[in-house]
Amino acid sequence: MDITIDIDSPVPQFEQLIEQIKAAVTAGVLKAGDALPSIRQLANDLELNSKTVAKAYKLLERDSIIETKGYRGTYVHPRAKANCTINLQEWALRKLTETVAELRDAGVTDSEIRNALAGAISRHAWTK
Structure with a gap:
């Protein structure tokens, strides 16, 4: 190869x-x-x-x-x-895109979404 x-x-x-x-x-x-x-x-x-x-x-x-x-x-x-046919990055992007759309429809601002995502990542890192 x-x-x-x-x-x-x-x-x-x-x-x-x-x-x-x-x-x-x-x-x-x-x-x-x-x-x-x-x-x-x-x-x-x-x-x-x-x-x-x-x-x-x-x-x-x-x-x-x-x-x-x-x-x-x-x-x-x-x-x-x-x-090889599974792409986790594409899957994650699709899931996050759906979630962002739902949050925007509910009136959450982009700044609040970014802060919430950072908080969720930080919180999950501490539980591992």
Whole structure:
């Protein structure tokens, strides 16, 4: 699998990496159980900061595209191909758009909505 990162692209590097791994899974280039390079190795190969690769891997793992098995490595998740069609960011945007519309219809101002969202995020962070 060839991964190329365009440093001049407006798309963040971690997103480019995520999209290319998802495309490889969807195309069948990467199959369930295939091993992926370590964060350090991939960062070195692509001349990226290891934190950039770690962020991409964390999001891919959250979406069950890859799975990390501790010191044994990182592998393509058994349900990766099916999970590539799910986009949590789009889902979250759709849900928040609906909620913002309801709040505006009720007369809540944008400033109040922003403050409430920040408060909800802060409150949830403390409960974890």
